[in-house]
Amino acid sequence: MVISGHPELEKSYANSFILNQLDQKLDNLNIRRLDELYPDYNIGVESEQQALLKADVIVLQFPLYWYSVPGLLKKWLDDVLTFNFAFGPEGNKLKGKHLILSITVGGPEDSYEPLGYNHFTIEQFVYPLQQTAYLAGMDYQKPIYTHGMVYIEGVYNKLEDVQAKAAEHSQRLIDAINYSLHSDEVKIKRFVEQWFNQFDLLPEDSSYFTKRLSSDLHLVMPEGEFTGHDGFRDWYATARSAIKPNGDHQVQQLTISAIEEGYQLDLRIKLVAETFADSHFKGQLLDLQVDETWQITLNEYGDITIHDYVVNL
Numbered sequence: 340m341v342i343s344g345h346p347e348l349e350k351s352y353a354n355s356f357i358l359n360q361l362d363q364k365l366d367n368l369n370i371r372r373l374d375e376l377y378p379d380y381n382i383g384v385e386s387e388q389q390a391l392l393k394a395d396v397i398v399l400q401f402p403l404y405w406y407s408v409p410g411l412l413k414k415w416l417d418d419v420l421t422f423n424f425a426f427g428p429e430g431n432k433l434k435g436k437h438l439i440l441s442i443t444v445g446g447p448e449d450s451y452e453p454l455g456y457n458h459f460t461i462e463q464f465v466y467p468l469q470q471t472a473y474l475a476g477m478d479y480q481k482p483i484y485t486h487g488m489v490y491i492e493g494v495y496n497k498l499e500d501v502q503a504k505a506a507e508h509s510q511r512l513i514d515a516i517n518y519s520l521h522s523d524e525v526k527i528k529r530f531v532e533q534w535f536n537q538f539d540l541l542p543e544d545s546s547y548f549t550k551r552l553s554s555d556l557h558l559v560m561p562e563g564e565f566t567g568h569d570g571f572r573d574w575y576a577t578a579r580s581a582i583k584p585n586g587d588h589q590v591q592q593l594t595i596s597a598i599e600e601g602y603q604l605d606l607r608i609k610l611v612a613e614t615f616a617d618s619h620f621k622g623q624l625l626d627l628q629v630d631e632t633w634q635i636t637l638n639e640y641g642d643i644t645i646h647d648y649v650v651n652l
């Protein structure tokens with residue numbers, strides 16, 4: 340999903356060029372031109388939030404205006420990133436989504452450094468957006484930006500130079516989007532998020548899990564060691580008899596390392612869940628941190644299989 344924050348694309352050279360390139364070269368792209376959708380700055384919060392929910396990767400495409408986002412995009416951020424959507428106790432709706440800033444900058448590169456007349460780097464000017472992403476649990480990516488993008492006939496730059504830079508910018512942005520969509524790292528992160536979302540629900544049917552476990556799974560839990568799908572089902576039945584559904588598994592740390600076959604994942608998980616009174620937890624609230632080590636493989640279709648699953652309290 341690309342949010343275009345330019346207030347008047349009809350008069351744009353750089354942003355309109357980049358948006359057209361994206362439109363031509365990427366499938367499954369939802370480009371939202373805020374200037375067309377909301378010429379009166381009256382943002383449709385519900386439709387924007389629905390569109391965000393469907394997106395894996397979110398791009399904010401904008402020209403740098405007074406070292407920040409244009410007012411239209413600021414209004415979009417203020418209106419759309421609401422309590423219990425982007426922040427607050429249930430405000431996890433953007434969690435795990437990738438955010439890419441794509442910025443056209445008028446001033447030259449050497450002005451955006453300590454001794455230049457703009458003093459600060461682009462990365463520094465966009466700190467508020469970076470922290471907004473962190474607060475919303477989004478995965479903030481390196482911003483894509485290009486300097487010297489202003490074109491005023493006879494005053495600043497040549498149109499063909501600005502367009503050539505916009506073409507190069509578009510390609511970098513397309514590469515970043517593709518990386519976000521298709522990298523092993525992203526697939527693994529998404530897999531881990533979904534895995535623990537299912538563990539929050541604790542469905543009676545364990546097939547969501549077994550489909551993602553190898554038939555010779557080696558599972559080491561505080562309760563003991565288990566092997567294969569039958570072993571997993573035994574452990575899962577015990578877990579379901581003790582822990583109530585709708586707990587909360589939070590992935591606090593995830594380190595992914597390549598190993599000979601596939602990847603090793605080192606995870607730190609915070610688990611908060613209610614327990615049944617007749618279980619060995621005696622109905623007390625579970626609130627604990629566990630370290631987990633998984634060994635997984637990823638096939639050519641992007642399917643992930645867990646082979647080794649070790650949990651330490």
Ligand SMILES: Cc1cc2nc3c(=O)[nH]c(=O)nc-3n(C[C@H](O)[C@H](O)[C@H](O)COP(=O)(O)O)c2cc1C
Pocket residue numbers: 345350351352353354355401402403404405406407443444445446447488489490
């Ligand atoms: C209101 C306004 C504020 C701007 N502020 C900045 C700025 O702070 N720094 C900068 O380098 N360029 C600034 N510019 C230049 C724009 O960033 C540049 O014109 C734009 O990126 C070109 O993209 P476009 O052809 O799609 O409009 C500003 C332009 C306008 C109209």
